[in-house]
Amino acid sequence: MTETTHPCPPAATEVASGLFVRGFAPPLSLRDFGLIAFDMDSTLINIECVDEIAAAAGRKAEVAAITEAAMRGEITDYKQSLRQRVALLAGVPVSHLEAVYRDVLQLNPGVERLVARCKAAGLKTLLVSGGFTWFSDRIRDRLALDFTRSNQLEIVDGRLTGRMVDQHWGDICDGDEKKRMVLATCAQLGLEPRRAIAVGDGANDLPMMSVAGLSVAYHAKPRVREQAHVAIQSGGLDRLLEVLQD
Numbered sequence: 001m002t003e004t005t006h007p008c009p010p011a012a013t014e015v016a017s018g019l020f021v022r023g024f025a026p027p028l029s030l031r032d033f034g035l036i037a038f039d040m041d042s043t044l045i046n047i048e049c050v051d052e053i054a055a056a057a058g059r060k061a062e063v064a065a066i067t068e069a070a071m072r073g074e075i076t077d078y079k080q081s082l083r084q085r086v087a088l089l090a091g092v093p094v095s096h097l098e099a100v101y102r103d104v105l106q107l108n109p110g111v112e113r114l115v116a117r118c119k120a121a122g123l124k125t126l127l128v129s130g131g132f133t134w135f136s137d138r139i140r141d142r143l144a145l146d147f148t149r150s151n152q153l154e155i156v157d158g159r160l161t162g163r164m165v166d167q168h169w170g171d172i173c174d175g176d177e178k179k180r181m182v183l184a185t186c187a188q189l190g191l192e193p194r195r196a197i198a199v200g201d202g203a204n205d206l207p208m209m210s211v212a213g214l215s216v217a218y219h220a221k222p223r224v225r226e227q228a229h230v231a232i233q234s235g236g237l238d239r240l241l242e243v244l245q246d
Contacts (some may be wrong), residue, residue, distance in 0.1 A: 009227055016242060018234025020225070026243035028214070030121040033244075034191040037182050037208060039200035040129035040136055040150070042071075043218050043237070044143075046106045049131050050085050053160075056096035059088045073203030073223050078174040082130060083164070086153065090162030094155060097134050105135065107142075108218075110236025115143050117238075121246045123197075126185050128178045130204050149173055149181045179207035197244075199237070200224065216240055 012020040041048045054063035063085045070081045115125060125143070129136050129150040136150040151173050152165040164172065173181075186193050194213035198205065201220040209215035209228060217228035218237055225231040232239045 012226075012231060016239075018232070019239055019242060020231040020233065021229060021243055022231075023229050027245040028243060030118065030123070030241075030244045030246040032195065033121075033123055033197050033213065034189060034195045035124050035126060035182075035186060036118050036197040036199065037126040037128055037178075037185070037212070038145075039178075039202070039205050040127055040139060041131045042108075042201045043199055043205075044108060044111055044127065044139060045135075046108055047100075047104055049100065049105070049135050050082075050089070052100045052104050053089050053092055053097060054085070056092045057089055063088055070204065071202030072221050073206075078130065078204050079172045082151070082172055082174070086160075086164055087162040089153075089160045092160045094158050094160075101135060101138060107139075108237055110238030112143065113236075113238040114240060115145070117241060117246065119144075124185070124189055126182065128173065128181045128208065130173055130175075130178070147181075147185055149177070175204035175207040178205065179211055182208045183211060199240075214244075 010022050012022040014020050015026060038044050048067050051060055051064040051067055054060045066081055066085050069075045070078055075081045125145040127136055127140055127145050127148040131150050133150050133152045136148050140148045152167055154161040154163045154165050182196055182198060183193060186196055193211045196212040197214045198209045198212035199216040199218060200209060201218050201224060203223055215228045217225040217231040230243055
């Protein structure tokens, strides 16, 4: 299968309305894979959490503009862009995070069906996010995912400090860390990376997509869908099952 990092990826073929593939002829067998790794914000869920948290500080437009540039790949230093956005969240109460989760955040269409089918086929599941543990831990538990890696916001006296907490495995989870986590999880499971699926929407997902056997772009930025093996441009995440059958 063609690597997503190839300088001249093959042209995509629209196999159904809003569903494109490149570098292989569907269907593939779901059971040929052993791990599926998901980005969280705008992939598993309908929002960019950092943007919605920023709304409480009256800075959503400012933060969202940085997020959009980072996801398009226009900002090369993801870690610095995230630190910059988190600094603008200083003083936001934890109660606002609770409100975002309760009132705004939703799973994207087809997520539960896709996860269930992957589990039934024997795949392990990984959530790997440049977002925050406050949300990713809840999504992990809600979907009963096997592994997760994201960033931890520092909270003191019930409010965000504008900083993140270094965790035992390292600092900010950026694109390189997503790639490392996919490879480490494959090694832990005794899988070749070609038996991994990586699903995302932004430029910081490209490193993990480049090492996976199958890369999936979900309603993604142009740079991402132009390199992915599968691009879902309409409908839910479970449209992946149209090209991956068990």
